[in-house]
Amino acid sequence: MKRFRACLLALVLLLSSCAEKGEETIRVSDGYRNYYEIFVRSFYDSDGDGLGDLAGVTEKLGYVSDSLGADGIWLMPVMPSPSYHKYDVTDYREIDPQYGTLGDFDALVAAAHARDVRVIIDLVLNHTSSSHPWFDSAVKALWKNEESKYIGYYNFTTGNPGAGYNRITDKYFYECRFVSTMPDLNLDNPDVREEIAGIVQFWLDRGVDGFRLDAVTSFYTGSPEKNIAFLTWLNGAVKAIRPDAYLVGEAWSDGGTISRYYGSGIDSFFNFPYSQATGRIVAALNSGSGSGFAAELAEWNAGIESVNAGAADALFLSNHDHARSAGFLMRDLQREKMAASLYLLAPGNPFIYYGEEIGMTGSGADPNKRLPMVWSQTDPDGKTVPPPGATQSTEGLAGADKQLRDNGSLLNHYRELLEIKVKNPEIARGEMEAIETGNSGIAAYSVTWEGRSIYVFHNLTAGKVEVDLTGLNLTGRSVSGYLATAGGKPRISTDRLTLPQMSSAVLR
Ligand code: CA
Numbered sequence: 006m007k008r009f010r011a012c013l014l015a016l017v018l019l020l021s022s023c024a025e026k027g028e029e030t031i032r033v034s035d036g037y038r039n040y041y042e043i044f045v046r047s048f049y050d051s052d053g054d055g056l057g058d059l060a061g062v063t064e065k066l067g068y069v070s071d072s073l074g075a076d077g078i079w080l081m082p083v084m085p086s087p088s089y090h091k092y093d094v095t096d097y098r099e100i101d102p103q104y105g106t107l108g109d110f111d112a113l114v115a116a117a118h119a120r121d122v123r124v125i126i127d128l129v130l131n132h133t134s135s136s137h138p139w140f141d142s143a144v145k146a147l148w149k150n151e152e153s154k155y156i157g158y159y160n161f162t163t164g165n166p167g168a169g170y171n172r173i174t175d176k177y178f179y180e181c182r183f184v185s186t187m188p189d190l191n192l193d194n195p196d197v198r199e200e201i202a203g204i205v206q207f208w209l210d211r212g213v214d215g216f217r218l219d220a221v222t223s224f225y226t227g228s229p230e231k232n233i234a235f236l237t238w239l240n241g242a243v244k245a246i247r248p249d250a251y252l253v254g255e256a257w258s259d260g261g262t263i264s265r266y267y268g269s270g271i272d273s274f275f276n277f278p279y280s281q282a283t284g285r286i287v288a289a290l291n292s293g294s295g296s297g298f299a300a301e302l303a304e305w306n307a308g309i310e311s312v313n314a315g316a317a318d319a320l321f322l323s324n325h326d327h328a329r330s331a332g333f334l335m336r337d338l339q340r341e342k343m344a345a346s347l348y349l350l351a352p353g354n355p356f357i358y359y360g361e362e363i364g365m366t367g368s369g370a371d372p373n374k375r376l377p378m379v380w381s382q383t384d385p386d387g388k389t390v391p392p393p394g395a396t397q398s399t400e401g402l403a404g405a406d407k408q409l410r411d412n413g414s415l416l417n418h419y420r421e422l423l424e425i426k427v428k429n430p431e432i433a434r435g436e437m438e439a440i441e442t443g444n445s446g447i448a449a450y451s452v453t454w455e456g457r458s459i460y461v462f463h464n465l466t467a468g469k470v471e472v473d474l475t476g477l478n479l480t481g482r483s484v485s486g487y488l489a490t491a492g493g494k495p496r497i498s499t500d501r502l503t504l505p506q507m508s509s510a511v512l513r
Pocket residue numbers: 050051052053054055056057058103
């Protein structure tokens with residue numbers, strides 16, 4: 006059994022949709038969450054200036070937690086920054102005025118917690134903005150040939166080391182792995198680490214439930230060992246303040262590398278190899294190879310848990326840096342639904358990128374991947390302006406309002422998936438084991454938690470399939486939830502499960 010914050014397990018009684026049938030679902034409220042990634046600027050504008058803001062997120066929490074059913078949000082950077090995306094911070098203890106105030110932030114956290122929605126925020130530690138007062142002080146001191154402790158906050162050098170560095174004075178260069186406006190911090194400097202410890206304390210004191218760690222492979226470029234050592238320190242610093250805080254790292258890399266990073270003790274790393282157009286989820290859909298998908302995913306989970314017993318996989322289809330999934334799923338509603346079923350019914354903490362649940366598209370230049378959330382095509386309330394540089398639009402896409410009223414919509418498919426996860430807490434928390442059904446088009450696996458097992462079956466083929474439950478020792482089970490992407494429903498008898506094309510069923 007996983008030890009991932011099991012000690013803090015609390016049970017919340019929740020009357021779910023099955024209450025109509027007289028059943029009650031016990032909702033488990035622990036560190037396992039279905040996260041929703043929000044780009045605040047493009048989400049919901051509460052005050053009419055065209056820019057999404059924290060009050061707007063607060064206003065739409067009902068959508069996030071009731072309509073969709075997510076129980077965690079990841080806010081992309083909210084700290085002051087000169088850029089529209091805010092991945093270059095000028096003050097680690099403030100809110101960007103475009104997004105609101107610290108008071109707005111506190112109100113958002115309080116409202117989220119009232120709904121049992123956890124809030125994690127983006128923490129960008131690899132670099133600051135070149136407009137950060139630390140960098141400003143350092144550069145001024147270098148020009149004047151004076152001493153300043155801030156010089157040691159960055160990696161200045163005389164002579165040009167080449168790529169990844171930029172000239173700043175007549176004599177000095179500084180490390181900037183991304184762009185010249187993002188100078189890399191010297192994370193070896195004890196003063197910088199003290200600053201970081203103070204920053205995480207500041208936000209944890211304000212009630213955040215954890216952090217999404219940006220660009221962890223760039224902390225010490227080219228040195229996974231040093232990155233892992235730094236993350237080990239950071240994990241300790243955060244958990245010393247709040248043992249149940251959640252950390253998820255962006256190690257944009259291959260599976261072998263990501264697996265190593267779990268050695269830091271960080272709870273999750275985004276599962277890049279399964280994401281995007283070229284990832285394993287889309288490959289499974291394209292090839293119809295369900296059994297291979299289940300076997301690989303079970304092996305992956307066992308692998309990361311062997312490195313960190315508390316590891317929680319963080320599957321996703323796409324994020325703010327990638328072409329949106331509806332595009333690479335060919336705007337095919339059935340495929341969009343099936344892709345969602347594959348990653349949301351797997352163990353760990355999945356991340357849904359805002360707008361993915363309504364099939365938003367966007368690709369190419371980054372601003373296109375971060376377009377305004379489509380709440381409605383008719384009601385302009387809260388609508389934000391596109392980020393600068395965006396050239397694509399979401400014209401014609403059915404908005405969230407319309408999709409909520411359509412039982413067959415993608416949004417309702419996501420909602421149903423997350424409801425199934427509430428009813429079957431084993432899915433997120435348990436040990437996954439692949440089941441070989443003899444049909445390569447079926448992804449089948451068990452997930453076992455606290456001595457209870459559930460069984461997930463995905464039919465990735467274009468036709469109806471039958472599974473012999475006797476041969477799998479699964480006779481007498483019942484269907485706890487199902488999702489059929491093209492109508493119909495699974496049928497179960499004592500010894501046989503029949504799945505319509507491109508559908509999923511959870512047995513228990
Ligand atoms: Ca606004």
